Amino acid sequence: MTDFQNVINTIYNNLKSATDKGIVADYIPELAKQKKESFGIYLKHINGNNYHVGDWDKPFSIQSISKVLALSKAIAFEDKKIWERVDVEPSGDPFNHLSLLEHENGIPRNPLINAGAIVVADILVSRLNNPKQDFLNYVRDISGDQTINYNLKVAKSEKLTGYNNYAAANLLKAYNNLNNDVEVVLDFYFHQCALEMNCSQIANAFYMFSNRGKCINNVAHITLSQVKRINAIMLTCGFYDEAGEFAFEVGLPGKSGVGGGIVALLPDDFVIVTWSPGLNPKGNSLIGMQALEQFTTKTNRSIF
Amino acid sequence: MTDFQNVINTIYNNLKSATDKGIVADYIPELAKQKKESFGIYLKHINGNNYHVGDWDKPFSIQSISKVLALSKAIAFEDKKIWERVDVEPSGDPFNHLSLLEHENGIPRNPLINAGAIVVADILVSRLNNPKQDFLNYVRDISGDQTINYNLKVAKSEKLTGYNNYAAANLLKAYNNLNNDVEVVLDFYFHQCALEMNCSQIANAFYMFSNRGKCINNVAHITLSQVKRINAIMLTCGFYDEAGEFAFEVGLPGKSGVGGGIVALLPDDFVIVTWSPGLNPKGNSLIGMQALEQFTTKTNRSIF
Amino acid sequence: MTDFQNVINTIYNNLKSATDKGIVADYIPELAKQKKESFGIYLKHINGNNYHVGDWDKPFSIQSISKVLALSKAIAFEDKKIWERVDVEPSGDPFNHLSLLEHENGIPRNPLINAGAIVVADILVSRLNNPKQDFLNYVRDISGDQTINYNLKVAKSEKLTGYNNYAAANLLKAYNNLNNDVEVVLDFYFHQCALEMNCSQIANAFYMFSNRGKCINNVAHITLSQVKRINAIMLTCGFYDEAGEFAFEVGLPGKSGVGGGIVALLPDDFVIVTWSPGLNPKGNSLIGMQALEQFTTKTNRSIF
């Protein structure tokens, strides 16, 4: 049997002192403050065992990783009806490009690019009574940790600099694919992206995607069929225009965020979360990508 | 010598009873109210003579025709510096497409597509003390008519439904090509587009582009070199993705608006304005385009 | 344990009499001759058992399915060096679009779009002594069937109507990404696509991708790491601009061809091949896609 602790220790030591650690996102002061040296790995096995190393317990801004959690909640409400408003095809374009939106009549290519995630946010704003609080409670529940919170400074900064997201939301509105007010939807969306969690909490929250829909407290939030589809979307669309590369090099469904976090999982086996704030030119954690490549190479574990 | 009155009368009679008059823009209630039957032609010759027929004296929403007037004011302030923020190439795309903005780092392809006109509006907001009032005064002055005004209902409606323009302005902001607040710039822009003028007033305002920069009261607002360049931009970019077609069929610099107006001119010769609210699928006045084709065919007058 | 025979019988009966069977490709006379009623399924389990129903033993033109076999041979020669000439990202575009080639300096987005497959063909032309015969022998060996052959009529027809492929090959040549003559490479490519195989032979040939690189006679043609990467490419790029949809609905690596065949597989478990010549608007077998969706739903087997 694989000695996971040994594997992640080795990877941690291999990469801890890498000279190129990428570039920390600086479009928001709070993100720019992150230390490039931070590095943590957390692995949660389906059999209940947990393995961790480094800064696994330090909270960071999960950013786009939150899109998968929002999607799971929206799918629980809408099931297949959600696909009338957002597609499931990879975009082949950077995460914030609006081009395809125009060529496809306002239907975002998938729910993990910004425009698609804003449609998902719009659904949650329509469906939840107190959208921000209810979504926060959902994340706390599936993570089994009531201390998780939004970083309000980050949310506010996102709002002040989020011109691209305003552009996307207005374009969706122009195509009649946004039911609520732009301001209301983006306020929710900026908070969602500003969730602060550590590697362990993220692993707990994503546990349900490796465990057929049942979360750590054994509650089934979504069906097995819904889990499979979310995993498929993570695999094909989870890393912007580097999605093919991640599927190719790592071979696991996963999602990255500009805060430097990456979560990946193997169904019926494990969830693994890495955190290293420096990004590669495509916007994914440079060291995190390498850690996951080494992990699947060393353990021979991938969906392929 | 050409009997202009006779020519425009003939064209008017040819087209007055056309069965296909296009589709009146209906994205704003005030525009939708326009009568499809309205049809007017006004020709102002450089020798001082004026010729008109039909509804030439009924005011309508000049919409994108205002972009040329705003451009002339911005060029008077900035001269060549304006071209650091907006290009002069035809777009080959519909007027509201944002795609090219993304592929060209936030530099709109030309000042007559919406994104480019919003950059021009941003310049005027920076340069004018009371932007809306000062620009209105400028238009009144060059038209020689102090009664010209914004239609505030139209301006308000534009704001309420202008998601595409909000998208464009936010995208420009994301690329650091908008110095003022999105709301402030768009408030100015929506008013500018909501100017209400009749064919005669537009002909007077555009007189300077046929008269080497000197307007009807003989004041030179821009230089001859600036006039030539604005005319070149009208010719290559004045009709969205139908610009080549207009150059080809009509052969005059010109500009259309979704209110159904078209202005065209021959340097050192005349300005002609047509108004018919029904639009063709490219967003240009259907009957207006035909009237101008007939005019240049009958009079053998074009820049080519 | 799953009763595979029962499952494929049920699916066969469900779909045999479907009223909408799509449209048979008709750009080549030989393909147009195919009967829309043809329908077969073949499942080869890794434990040695085989299950089949319908027209599983009737040969058909495998077309783009051959791209995976050519890729496996090229990777055996080049390993990672192949990725200097072709990328691994989904295209988001129809299979024959050349647009991306121009925007990405002649590097095809992945080896399963036509342009990428032509680069792979170029590699085989460079590497094999008698390219067409050697590749045929390779396919015969991994299929365990020396009777497999090219359909020369189909190859010739492809050549006569293959203007799109000539365009792609010339564009690659313009970007210095084709080492051999256009005619020589396309002659090889048209033969490769004109391979005629039945469901059983395809299942045997693709067995190695479900069996860690070892083919049916236990010879390892490619490494486990190479297998995983080919499977990842099939998942993300195997169905043109319907790749996300297939990953989402079926959840297996796979590849379709315009002859109506689809092959899909679950690592360490099985290979399944369907054949029904009618295509959906995206160019994938309509009934085949439905059969595979039903199969993964009924057996709960997918990589996710």
Next chain:
Amino acid sequence: MTDFQNVINTIYNNLKSATDKGIVADYIPELAKQKKESFGIYLKHINGNNYHVGDWDKPFSIQSISKVLALSKAIAFEDKKIWERVDVEPSGDPFNHLSLLEHENGIPRNPLINAGAIVVADILVSRLNNPKQDFLNYVRDISGDQTINYNLKVAKSEKLTGYNNYAAANLLKAYNNLNNDVEVVLDFYFHQCALEMNCSQIANAFYMFSNRGKCINNVAHITLSQVKRINAIMLTCGFYDEAGEFAFEVGLPGKSGVGGGIVALLPDDFVIVTWSPGLNPKGNSLIGMQALEQFTTKTNRSIF
């Protein structure tokens, strides 16, 4: 009256010793051999006077300038029917991009990009008995010089390196917009582009576009209406993605070629030809563009 000789002498002296003369095209050995120092200007006035300076009498490869001559011949045959196969809109893209061809069903955006010029060549191949000889005779006739010839070395080199044109022609064939064989059409096209002429001969050939369709020997090859439309196309499409810039800076209909030639004209006034082999990054003669800008500035002559 303007002292044209003095003006072109001044411009010649201004630019003769410019340090940056651009880069000589080197994709064909024969073009690469051109001396960067070559520089000539020729002006033919409608009143019969001619003015020239520098290397005006040295023959060079006219390349894309030939597209206008071929277009004039095709329009003489087809008149408006030609516009069913090629559009008149600016492309906004480099001259050899195929992208738009795919998005617009095989209708090239205009007859001056390569794909459009290949459609024009296809028309001439269909219409002329001995296409290459007949077209050569046409050029000789309108230039009044029977010594003009194809440079066969250039034509052969174009053929050997013309992968982009082969790609375009095959794509047109795929869209059913090429009636003759790819090889036959391109053989004609490569010869057409390989015409060798000096500034004076080009000015004579283009005289008809400034003279309402009548060429130097007073024969009317095309109608006034056809002339105007060809001039409009030159203005909007004659300089690839620098067409707007040329209209803006120079303000004359014109056409450039990668051999370093540029021809421009003012209807009822003059034709001017410049030759300087070094190109700017957009593929137009660097010094030629500057010479024409200086010319229209100094003489205040432009269509605007």
